[in-house]
Amino acid sequence: MSRNTLTSRRYKRRSPVRDFFHRLTRNKGACVGLVIIGILIVILIFSFFIDYKDVTKQDLSNRFLKPSWEHPFGTDDTGRDLFLRTLYGTRYSLSIGFGATFLAALLGVIIGSFAGYYGGWVDDVIMRLTDILASIPAMLLGMVIVSILGGSVRNLIIAVGICSVQYYIRITRASIMAIRGQEYVEAAKVIGMSDTKIIFTQILPNAFSPIIVTFSATIGIAILVSASLSFIGLGVSVPMPEWGALVSSGRNVLRTAPYLSAFPGLFIMITVLAFNIIGDGLRDALDPKMKR
Amino acid sequence: MQDDVILEVRNLKKYFKTNSGIVHAVDDCSFTINKGRTLGVVGESGCGKSTTGRCILRLIEPTSGSIRFKGQEITTMNRRQMLKVRKNMQIIFQDPYYSLNPRNTVYQSIVAPIKQNNLMPGASRAQIEERVLELMSTVGLAERMINSYPHELDGGRRQRIGIARALAMEPEFIVCDEPVSALDVSIQAQILNLLQELQEKRNLTYMFITHDLSVVNYFSDDIVVMYLGQIVEKAPARELFDNPLHPYTRALLSAALEPVAGANKKRIQLKGELSSPLDPGDECRFAKRCTHHCPECNCGTPKLVEVSPDHFVACHLVKQLT
Ligand SMILES: Nc1ncnc2c1ncn2[C@@H]1O[C@H](COP(=O)(O)OP(=O)(O)O)[C@@H](O)[C@H]1O
Ligand code: SF4
């Protein structure tokens, strides 16, 4: 018996989650990205304490003020404080980014799994449709959908989500197809595992990491597309201080007051960048083959 | 006891429908394996060896034919019956890198069959761990590797995990699908020794698949030579090496043997490409590459005939060859 108690200490369950966080936090880029997103979330929470009246308050005697302590990002053509407006706009970019990406992931993973599992004509039909979807530039597709549905946060989520769906269909299908043919799936069959158990314990966990990586990367794309749509006036309705809309409203005075476009533009850029470098970090961290 | 047949395969066929035609991956193959013996299955890559092995385990469904394992017909079994039989038949895969789930540690890989089949009902965690450690030591894996992931180990050790996983089920019959082909030559011998040792200790029966005749020579009792889905020669190992009859077997052997100084035996070269068993015609499939080829070879697929006791050859010119 003493031997048994000894051996039971020999097998240490290596927690895949802990291994994952260990690898992620060792990646400097991913840490920077995480810090930026953390700051954005703080800003987001903080922005709920901003009074919407302050955001829209016009002060015609203080138009086009340069950045100062009082107005860190300056004021716009009607004297509204750009700092408050930009902070307030965080909610639009983040909710459209996350919302559209969730939508795309949900649809794409389901559709892609069908294509990957069943193959044959199901796969053919799905992939031809995906090809068609992918051949239309995201901006154009977004413009068409928003002009049909009308501009609102919800419709922007739908439009931008549909633009990203193709990535999830492809990545899910590809990883499920690759894993389905792997010998370890056969090996699981030989030891008597049922198909459902194989799918959940052998195939999906191994198909998951490319999907998560795609998730992070497409949030960036979604934020960019939604900002671009707002920039050309097709996004959320005008008074809302969405970042893309802010960049857009500053473009007429780009020469005299460049800060009006620059600050919200900087927010877009940094946010997109942060999600992308987190995506890279995730790809490495989710791969158990990476050195711990 | 030696003549105790454990596996009997009759007229096994597996056709794959593809866009370019029907692939006759396994075409009318028959053989038997006796308990405690090893049947070597040899042939170039793509000749249907793996497909045969997978059909026997019903990892893929045979197109037609009969497979009897310990007297029971398994091709008509339902899922539940098949699960029971599979406890007795296992497979060791060619590439231990792909046959192990990259997310599972050594412990998780080896414990999976035990937990899945409830092989140790009521056992404590410590007892199960003890069993895993015992299996690890059987296949020569050090205890300290219990928490390692496959990618942290070399090919030989990974293959040992695959063997331990198969042994956990206590099978009587194991299909070894090129178990050493993906390994360094220096490690091949270790794994082959291990397999042989296990066979002696546990009276295991092997179907040993390989494209390398020198490997099969190592411990096969009988050898089946396959070419494009068909068996072209079948004989006891010694007989096959001493007296190969089929032109393809001769070519394989002369390619495998080391050239000996002063030997006046000419090496026969295998010329031409291996075609694929895609919609084959009714002719000898080896005809395009055969040095003995003559017009009658194109008339009908040659049948396996017994030229001497237990020695079968499928060639139209078999009388001239003997
Ligand atoms: N799932 C499949 N679909 C179509 N063709 C297949 C499939 N599996 C194997 N084949 C074909 O069957 C033939 C035999 O393959 P295989 O049994 O893997 O050969 P070996 O193991 O001897 O190298 C090959 O021509 C291969 O291309
Ligand atoms: S039947 Fe003819 S072509 Fe085929 S192996 Fe024999 S001699 Fe060669």
Ligand SMILES: [Mg+2]
């Ligand atoms: Mg093979």
